[in-house]
Amino acid sequence: MPVKLTAPESSSLLPVRGIQLGFAEAHVRKPNRKDVLVMTLVEGSKVAGVFTLNQFCAAPVLLCKDHLEQSKSNQQGIRALLVNTGCANAGTGEDGLNRAKQTCDALGELLNLQANQILPFSTGVILEPLPADKVIAGLTAAIKNLKESNWLNAAEAIMTTDIVAKGTSRQIQLGGKLVTITGISKGSGMIHPNMATMLGYIATDASVSQSALESIIKYAVNKSFNCITVDGDTSTNDSLILMATNLAGNMEVTEASADFITLRDAMTDVAIELAQAIVRDGEGATKFMTVKIEGGRDEAECRKVAYAIAHSPLIKTAFFASDPNLGRILAAIGYAGVDSLDVSALKLYLGDVLVAENGGRALAYQEEQGSAVMKEAEILVRVDLARGNATCTVWTCDFSYDYVKINADYRS
Amino acid sequence: MPVKLTAPESSSLLPVRGIQLGFAEAHVRKPNRKDVLVMTLVEGSKVAGVFTLNQFCAAPVLLCKDHLEQSKSNQQGIRALLVNTGCANAGTGEDGLNRAKQTCDALGELLNLQANQILPFSTGVILEPLPADKVIAGLTAAIKNLKESNWLNAAEAIMTTDIVAKGTSRQIQLGGKLVTITGISKGSGMIHPNMATMLGYIATDASVSQSALESIIKYAVNKSFNCITVDGDTSTNDSLILMATNLAGNMEVTEASADFITLRDAMTDVAIELAQAIVRDGEGATKFMTVKIEGGRDEAECRKVAYAIAHSPLIKTAFFASDPNLGRILAAIGYAGVDSLDVSALKLYLGDVLVAENGGRALAYQEEQGSAVMKEAEILVRVDLARGNATCTVWTCDFSYDYVKINADYRS
Numbered sequence: 001m002p003v004k005l006t007a008p009e010s011s012s013l014l015p016v017r018g019i020q021l022g023f024a025e026a027h028v029r030k031p032n033r034k035d036v037l038v039m040t041l042v043e044g045s046k047v048a049g050v051f052t053l054n055q056f057c058a059a060p061v062l063l064c065k066d067h068l069e070q071s072k073s074n075q076q077g078i079r080a081l082l083v084n085t086g087c088a089n090a091g092t093g094e095d096g097l098n099r100a101k102q103t104c105d106a107l108g109e110l111l112n113l114q115a116n117q118i119l120p121f122s123t124g125v126i127l128e129p130l131p132a133d134k135v136i137a138g139l140t141a142a143i144k145n146l147k148e149s150n151w152l153n154a155a156e157a158i159m160t161t162d163i164v165a166k167g168t169s170r171q172i173q174l175g176g177k178l179v180t181i182t183g184i185s186k187g188s189g190m191i192h193p194n195m196a197t198m199l200g201y202i203a204t205d206a207s208v209s210q211s212a213l214e215s216i217i218k219y220a221v222n223k224s225f226n227c228i229t230v231d232g233d234t235s236t237n238d239s240l241i242l243m244a245t246n247l248a249g250n251m252e253v254t255e256a257s258a259d260f261i262t263l264r265d266a267m268t269d270v271a272i273e274l275a276q277a278i279v280r281d282g283e284g285a286t287k288f289m290t291v292k293i294e295g296g297r298d299e300a301e302c303r304k305v306a307y308a309i310a311h312s313p314l315i316k317t318a319f320f321a322s323d324p325n326l327g328r329i330l331a332a333i334g335y336a337g338v339d340s341l342d343v344s345a346l347k348l349y350l351g352d353v354l355v356a357e358n359g360g361r362a363l364a365y366q367e368e369q370g371s372a373v374m375k376e377a378e379i380l381v382r383v384d385l386a387r388g389n390a391t392c393t394v395w396t397c398d399f400s401y402d403y404v405k406i407n408a409d410y411r412s
Numbered sequence: 413m414p415v416k417l418t419a420p421e422s423s424s425l426l427p428v429r430g431i432q433l434g435f436a437e438a439h440v441r442k443p444n445r446k447d448v449l450v451m452t453l454v455e456g457s458k459v460a461g462v463f464t465l466n467q468f469c470a471a472p473v474l475l476c477k478d479h480l481e482q483s484k485s486n487q488q489g490i491r492a493l494l495v496n497t498g499c500a501n502a503g504t505g506e507d508g509l510n511r512a513k514q515t516c517d518a519l520g521e522l523l524n525l526q527a528n529q530i531l532p533f534s535t536g537v538i539l540e541p542l543p544a545d546k547v548i549a550g551l552t553a554a555i556k557n558l559k560e561s562n563w564l565n566a567a568e569a570i571m572t573t574d575i576v577a578k579g580t581s582r583q584i585q586l587g588g589k590l591v592t593i594t595g596i597s598k599g600s601g602m603i604h605p606n607m608a609t610m611l612g613y614i615a616t617d618a619s620v621s622q623s624a625l626e627s628i629i630k631y632a633v634n635k636s637f638n639c640i641t642v643d644g645d646t647s648t649n650d651s652l653i654l655m656a657t658n659l660a661g662n663m664e665v666t667e668a669s670a671d672f673i674t675l676r677d678a679m680t681d682v683a684i685e686l687a688q689a690i691v692r693d694g695e696g697a698t699k700f701m702t703v704k705i706e707g708g709r710d711e712a713e714c715r716k717v718a719y720a721i722a723h724s725p726l727i728k729t730a731f732f733a734s735d736p737n738l739g740r741i742l743a744a745i746g747y748a749g750v751d752s753l754d755v756s757a758l759k760l761y762l763g764d765v766l767v768a769e770n771g772g773r774a775l776a777y778q779e780e781q782g783s784a785v786m787k788e789a790e791i792l793v794r795v796d797l798a799r800g801n802a803t804c805t806v807w808t809c810d811f812s813y814d815y816v817k818i819n820a821d822y823r824s
Contacts, residue, residue, distance in 0.1 A: 055753045056746025056771075091742040093756065093772030126739020127773050236743050313725065317816050327538020330503040331648050334468025341467045344505065359468075360505030361539050404729050404813050 003288040003377050003397065005280035007164040013151035014169040014180045017205040018042035018245030022146035023157040026138025028131055029086030029124060034157035036138040037083040038107065039201070040146060045245045047071070047078040048213040049119070050221050052238035058090030059100040059130075060120040061237060067104075067116045072210070079117040081241065082107050082135075083199065085160050085186075089122040089130040090236035099132040106136040110143055121199055123160055123186065123237050155184040158199055162186050166277040172266045174250040174259045179206040181266055185274035187238075198278055200225060200240040202270055205248040206263055212255050216264045217242045224271035227394045228279045229310045242267065279395045284402030287319050288378045292393045295346075295385040301338045302392035305383060308336035316399030319379065324370030326355050333383060342387070349382040350374070415700040415789050415809065417692035419576040425563035426581040426592045429617040430454035430657030434558035435569040438550025440543055441498030441536060446569035448550040449495040451613065452523065452558060457657045459483070459490040460625040461531070462633050464650035470502030471512040471542075472532040473649060479516075479528045484622070491529040493653065494519050494547075495611065497572050497598075501534040501542040502648035511544040518548040522555055533611055535572055535598065535649050567596040570611055574598050578689040584678045586662040586671045591618040593678055597686035599650075610690055612637060612652040614682055617660040618675055624667050628676045629654045636683035639806045640691045641722045654679065691807045696814030699731050700790045704805045707758075707797040713750045714804035717795060720748035728811030731791065736782030738767050745795060754799070761794040762786070 019041060026036040041047070049068055051061050071078050082103055089096045100122070104115040111118075122130060155165035167184040187198030208216070221240055246252075253259050280288050291310050296302035309315055309332045318325040329348060333341075348356040351373040355365055373379060431453060438448040453459070461480055463473050483490050494515055501508045512534070516527040523530075534542060567577035579596040599610030620628070633652055658664075665671050692700050703722050708714035721727055721744045730737040741760060745753075760768040763785040767777050785791060 054743060054746035055750070056742045056755050088739070091739045091768060091772050093770045096772060125737070126743060127737075127768065128739070129773075236739075236746060313811075320816065325537070325539075327500070327503045327540070327648075330468045331466060331538060334466040334648060338467070343468050356503060356539065358505045360503050360508060361541075399725075399816060401813050401816050404732065404811060404816060 001286070002164050002281040003285055005164055005277055008152060008167045010152040012169060013155070013167045014171065014182050015148035015151070016180050016182050016203040016245060017148070017247040018045060019203045019243065020146040020148055021150035021154040022142040022144065023150065023153050024138035024141040026084070026134050028084050028134050034153065035085045036135055036142050037154050037157040038139065038142040038146065039081040039154065040111065041079050041243055042245050042247065043077065043079065045077060045079070045243055046208055046210050046213050047119070048210070048217045048242045050217055050240050052235060054236045056091060056236050058088055058122060058237045059092055059096035060089055060122045061239060062097060063100050063104065064119045064121070064239060067119055070116045076114060076117050078119055079113050080107060080111055081119045081121065081201070083121040083158050084135045085158060086124040087122060087128055087130050088124045088126045088237050091127040092129060096130060099130040102132045103135050107139055110139055119241065121237070121239055123158070123199055126236060151182055151184060158184065158186040160186060161283055163281050166274055166281065168270055168273045170266050170270055172262060174206055174248065174253065174263060177248050177250040179204060179248045179250060179263070181270050183270045183274050185278060187278045198225065198235070198238050200271065200274055201243070202241070202267060202274070203243040203245070204263070204267065205245045207246040207248060207250050207252040208244040208263065209252055209254045212253050212260060213242055213244055215255055216267050219264055220268040220271040223268050224275035228275045229307065229394060229396045276395055279397050282397035284400040284405070285397035286400055287398040289319060289396050289398070290378070290380045290393060291396065292380065292382045292391070293385065294382065294391045295388060296390040296392070297388035299390045299392050302385070302390050304338060305333055305336040305385065306392050306394040308332040309381060310394050310396035313399055316396070319374065319398040320400045322371070322374040324350065324367060324374050326350065326370060329381065330356060338385070341385070345386040347384040347386065351380050413698070414576050414693040415697055417576055417689055420564060420579045422564040424581060425567070425579045426583065426594050427560035427563070428592050428594050428615040428657060429560070429659040430457060431615045431655065432558040432560055433562035433566040434554040434556065435562065435565050436550035436553040438496070438546050440496050440546050446565065447497045448547055448554050449566050449569040450519065450551065450554040450558065451493040451566065453491050453655055454657050454659065455489065455491065457489060457491070457655055458620055458622050458625050459531070460622070460629045460654045462629055462652050464648060466648045468503060468648050470500055470534060470649045471504055471508035472501055472534045473651060474509060475512050475516065476531045476533070476651060479531055482528045488526060488529050490531055491525050492519060492523055493531045493533065493613070495533040495570050496547050497570060498536040499534055499540055499542050500536045500538045500649050503539040504541060508542060511542040514544045515547050519551055522551055531653065533649070533651055535570070535611055538648060563594055563596060570596065570598040572598065573695055575693055578686055578693065580682055580685045582678050582682055584674060586618055586660065586665065586675060589660050589662040591616060591660045591662060591675070593682050595682045595686050597690055599690045610637065610650050612683065612686055613655070614653070614679060614686070615655040615657070616675070616679065617657045619658040619660060619662050619664040620656040620675065621664055621666045624665050624672060625654055625656055627667055628679055631676055632680040632683040635680050636687035640687050641719065641806060641808045688807055691809050694809035696812040696817070697809035698812055699810040701731060701808050701810070702790070702792045702805060703808065704792065704794045704803070705797065706794065706803045707800060708802040708804070709800035711802045711804050714797070714802050716750060717745055717748040717797065718804050718806040720744040721793060722806050722808035725811055728808070731786065731810040732812045734783070734786040736762065736779060736786050738762065738782060741793065742768060750797070753797070757798040759796040759798065763792050
């Protein structure tokens with residue numbers, strides 16, 4: 001069961017002027033589920049994207065990058081997004097690229113757009129050919145129900161092993177104008193820094209310059225999707241897209257605007273909520289853990305320690321068992337690869353409880369204190385490396401029987 | 413159940429002249445189990461050790477390193493080893509060091525040795541104080557049953573979550589003299605390159621120079637214990653010890669001897685069998701996987717790819733399910749961090765079956781072929797990176813419900 005996470009109410013996902021969403025049940029892999037999503041963007045919208053660093057990146061990722069690049073020089077602009085679940089179209093070589101192109105061609109024809117004005121996304125099983133005919137056959141139905149109010153349906157249409165749909169909205173004022181930000185995401189396994197099998201779409205009606213939007217996406221992804229991990233695997237298909245439709249009537253936000261930070265932080269806030277939702281719905285998750293490292297010489301070493309803890313199957317199973325087996329955390333700190341770490345200087349906290357110092361268990365620590373913290377659904381693990389001022393926070397979940405079950409059964 | 417691994421017959425573990433082994437049930441953590449082992453070495457024996465790189469290394473590891481170093485200058489030589497299970501004496505600071513010293517003092521008194529002629533080892537739960545009094549109380553019984561023929565009892569005395577005892581012997585001829593090599597090991601979780609929660613002891617009656625023994629241990633560990641992984645965690649206590657008692661009557665083996673390679677390879681062979689046994693008995697293991705990377709530019713990049721595959725919980729759960737979800741392997745290759753990898757040039761094999769080439773599924777591949785290979789208890793995953801001549805092999809196991817169960821329950 002997801003950890004303190006329920007699907008949003010449809011009414012809580014606010015429409016973003018200029019964005020319409022339509023879905024279809026296209027039987028890509030299984031019947032009776034929404035598995036194709038079409039999003040259209042009004043003319044003049046700006047789009048920015050960040051994608052997986054996996055070198056085996058999927059065909060749609062290659063096309064997305066190419067189309068985004070083209071849109072910057074040809075002035076036509078991205079006007080639609082096409083997402084399918086059930087098949088990742090990854091590890092599919094030249095044939096996979098052709099199939100992804102076919103779906104863009106087909107949607108372009110139906111919407112009267114060039115194929116390179118469309119960004120394609122796929123998620124699901126790797127190494128299997130995309131049934132492009134099925135995706136294409138679903139497009140008419142998806143276009144027929146295009147609506148600004150379809151965000152919850154859209155969030156549902158991109159789910160794979162997700163248990164609940166993920167989405168959230170914010171409204172802010174920019175120069176006296178009401179601006180809406182709405183985002184959705186999917187992903188629950190193969191979640192790792194530098195993205196994951198995760199898709200995220202965040203839209204605003206604000207007017208933003210292309211350069212400011214690029215700057216915001218880099219900032220937001222580093223504070224959100226690059227700070228989560230479920231199982232340490234980095235997927236072939238991860239993509240985060242920011243869209244701005246330019247209909248809110250605000251003065252265009254540039255990096256020099258007084259409004260820039262306001263918009264950046266609000267979009268980042270949405271990205272963090274969407275990223276955390278992925279961890280809360282991590283495959284088999286029963287606990288949500290925040291791993292906070294402080295007192296590092298630089299952020300890089302803080303991240304090493306944070307991920308050594310957040311990736312350790314031994315630690316994650318201990319959290320599943322609510323067992324304050326904190327020695328496993330010390331061991332992870334010790335093998336994280338921090339140069340000349342003074343293990344006698346660092347401090348380990350579980351929640352507010354000081355657990356370890358002077359290279360061993362804190363004198364005042366009682367196991368009941370640790371057990372009490374471990375029984376909570378949300379747990380803070382905090383390490384003070386005591387050698388500098390850098391910090392880093394990552395979010396992860398525990399490792400349960402159900403993680404194994406879900407991933408052993410995923411294709412069946 | 414361990415994968416194609418049963419405990420050795422007592423008679424198959426050959427005595428090594430000059431080494432005696434004695435054990436006790438000392439109730440370190442639980443009653444009714446052998447949990448203390450004493451090994452004595454005849455005067456004139458040579459000893460070499462390699463230890464965990466974890467910076468939170470345990471108190472006994474610190475002492476072992478110190479005593480080994482002292483033995484090189486003080487001419488007294490290491491004369492006994494003391495192992496306890498049930499408590500790792502790690503993350504225990506200054507107090508832990510004192511308790512480990514107390515056990516060495518006590519054994520030294522009983523055996524009429526200096527404390528620094530004894531190497532202490534602990535394995536078990538981290539961050540708890542070593543009950544040194546219990547260990548010490550067990551020493552008399554252990555010394556009472558010291559015997560050259562106690563290797564199987566010794567293998568049993570060092571088990572923690574191991575299901576079966578691990579040991580093997582070889583005999584070779586060195587200059588016309590019969591030489592015996594016998595080794596035991598323990599460890600089944602937290603197994604990772606650069607050792608693991610694993611202890612290994614390999615003894616020979618050959619005469620070997622200290623420098624040749626040091627050279628052999630470095631070679632052997634890189635071909636064996638540094639090539640295995642169960643869950644990616646590197647423990648605080650890993651130790652591998654090589655001992656040579658100098659009683660076989662052969663001419664002393666030095667690095668320049670014609671015999672050197674013969675002895676080195678035989679000891680390495682024992683180390684490989686002991687290391688593989690740890691993986692075969694990996695916590696919850698149902699499959700034994702060999703991951704072989706070929707065609708790399710250097711061994712380092714081959715290791716990156718091998719460990720990306722061998723550590724992935726997604727891949728390990730798919731192997732548990734006998735599901736040829738090979739896309740997950742391609743994804744791991746893609747995120748392994750190999751510079752400018754040409755994904756269209758590499759080839760992926762499952763057993764003898766070519767699964768992927770040209771960036772996607774091989775044309776001739778049929779899923780039934782993959783399924784047939786996946787049903788075996790031992791599986792070879794082979795990747796040809798097609799960019800050089802370097803190779804690397806690692807061994808790992810799958811990831812099952814029982815892994816979670818064992819590690820969620822370990823302390824209870």
